[in-house]
Amino acid sequence: MIIHKEDIQQMEQRYRATFINALAGYRQAVLIGTQSISGITNLAIFNSLIHIGANPALYAFVCRPDTVRRDTLKNIMNTQYYTLNYVPERIIEKAHQTAAKYDANISEFDAVGLTPVYKEYFKAPFVLESPITIGMKLVQKIDITINNTVLIIGTIETIDIPDNIIGSDGFIALEKETIAASVGLDAYYTTDCITRLSYAKTDTWPVTIR
Amino acid sequence: MIIHKEDIQQMEQRYRATFINALAGYRQAVLIGTQSISGITNLAIFNSLIHIGANPALYAFVCRPDTVRRDTLKNIMNTQYYTLNYVPERIIEKAHQTAAKYDANISEFDAVGLTPVYKEYFKAPFVLESPITIGMKLVQKIDITINNTVLIIGTIETIDIPDNIIGSDGFIALEKETIAASVGLDAYYTTDCITRLSYAKTDTWPVTIR
Numbered sequence: 001m002i003i004h005k006e007d008i009q010q011m012e013q014r015y016r017a018t019f020i021n022a023l024a025g026y027r028q029a030v031l032i033g034t035q036s037i038s039g040i041t042n043l044a045i046f047n048s049l050i051h052i053g054a055n056p057a058l059y060a061f062v063c064r065p066d067t068v069r070r071d072t073l074k075n076i077m078n079t080q081y082y083t084l085n086y087v088p089e090r091i092i093e094k095a096h097q098t099a100a101k102y103d104a105n106i107s108e109f110d111a112v113g114l115t116p117v118y119k120e121y122f123k124a125p126f127v128l129e130s131p132i133t134i135g136m137k138l139v140q141k142i143d144i145t146i147n148n149t150v151l152i153i154g155t156i157e158t159i160d161i162p163d164n165i166i167g168s169d170g171f172i173a174l175e176k177e178t179i180a181a182s183v184g185l186d187a188y189y190t191t192d193c194i195t196r197l198s199y200a201k202t203d204t205w206p207v208t209i210r
Numbered sequence: 211m212i213i214h215k216e217d218i219q220q221m222e223q224r225y226r227a228t229f230i231n232a233l234a235g236y237r238q239a240v241l242i243g244t245q246s247i248s249g250i251t252n253l254a255i256f257n258s259l260i261h262i263g264a265n266p267a268l269y270a271f272v273c274r275p276d277t278v279r280r281d282t283l284k285n286i287m288n289t290q291y292y293t294l295n296y297v298p299e300r301i302i303e304k305a306h307q308t309a310a311k312y313d314a315n316i317s318e319f320d321a322v323g324l325t326p327v328y329k330e331y332f333k334a335p336f337v338l339e340s341p342i343t344i345g346m347k348l349v350q351k352i353d354i355t356i357n358n359t360v361l362i363i364g365t366i367e368t369i370d371i372p373d374n375i376i377g378s379d380g381f382i383a384l385e386k387e388t389i390a391a392s393v394g395l396d397a398y399y400t401t402d403c404i405t406r407l408s409y410a411k412t413d414t415w416p417v418t419i420r
Contacts, residue, residue: 003369008267017264019380024261024269026391026401028235050260051234052272053357054227057218059234062262089404093416100410139356146350146363147263153356159213170229171394181236181391181401184381189401191236194299194390196397200310206303
């Protein structure tokens with residue numbers, strides 16, 4: 001079926017949110033861990049992780065200031081530090097539950113039953129149950145004025161990852177730790193690698209490298 | 211293993227690119243179709259599709275001006291129109307091959323063997339072999355000065371999608387069309403839905419809705 005802009009505008013609000021979110025496809029769900037100035041830990045699931053560059057290593061995510069995630073944004077702006085914690089299959093329900101609108105004085109770690117971990121070299125809490133965790137430091141906040149969202153760009157400060165999922169060329173087999181892919185606001189997927197292809201060149205067709 | 215910022219900086223360049231790209235996790239690979247002012251079609255694979263908002267329906271992608279994708283950026287800035295074409299399992303190799311550095315006067319459609327389709331209501335070429343296609347119009351280009359990348363934000367103008375993969379609540383079952391998830395620069399995945407969970411509330415635990 002063909003859907004035009006006017007049809008999208010006329011969709012019922014919740015239907016449209018589900019449809020447009022799901023249409024954006026597969027993405028990486030991460031739990032973002034922060035701490036408030038008064039020391040309260042916060043944990044919230046985001047599905048908008050973006051690779052911006054490898055050197056320097058920069059990731060970004062999109063944040064809506066007017067949602068429950070405002071605590072995450074506020075804490076990052078105040079402390080500059082945050083963690084990205086990947087979601088394996090076994091903690092999907094707990095991870096999803098962090099999206100509930102808990103009061104600012106309640107830690108989502110406690111509310112959903114995940115364990116905050118502090119490491120001597122980093123100023124924000126990690127998730128013990130997450131097999132891959134990244135410590136990030138804020139470098140830039142970009143306002144997307146067209147719909148009042150913000151893009152938070154940070155540098156990778158530290159990575160904790162199992163040795164045995166990193167290949168000799170640096171590739172990471174996320175599926176070995178059952179890291180879930182997400183679609184839309186509420187769907188979680190297992191994955192299975194079809195192929196890795198060689199660098200594309202004009203004079204040769206790509207060949208399978210895995 | 212723990213990897214610190216200094217370790218990342220000291221990684222061999224290609225290893226680092228592979229590692230940091232793969233670590234960013236699952237994402238949606240799309241073929242972006244454009245047309246130059248002189249009428250040459252261009253097709254390039256991107257794996258940085260981002261959901262910015264549902265009302266208005268806005269998607270973005272990250273573009274490096276200094277790579278082969280410059281033709282895509284140039285065409286979008288000149289014409290304002292572009293298409294997003296999802297990659298099913300059966301065209302992964304052709305889609306990947308669009309990343310090769312073909313001369314500006316060669317159409318990647320011809321080079322890799324995909325078929326451009328023009329529709330009367332839209333000014334950029336779609337991919338015939340793609341089961342889900344979206345027509346986009348540029349609304350904003352944001353320069354990310356820290357590493358000389360740009361964020362291209364567009365509105366969804368038109369969507370062509372099979373009726374039978376859209377659920378009654380608007381959710382889209384991408385796996386029914388074998389739409390591939392991607393990791394890093396070169397890996398493609400099939401997916402399998404584990405669960406969809408209900409809207410998270412503080413007084414109830416999420417329940418499976420699919």
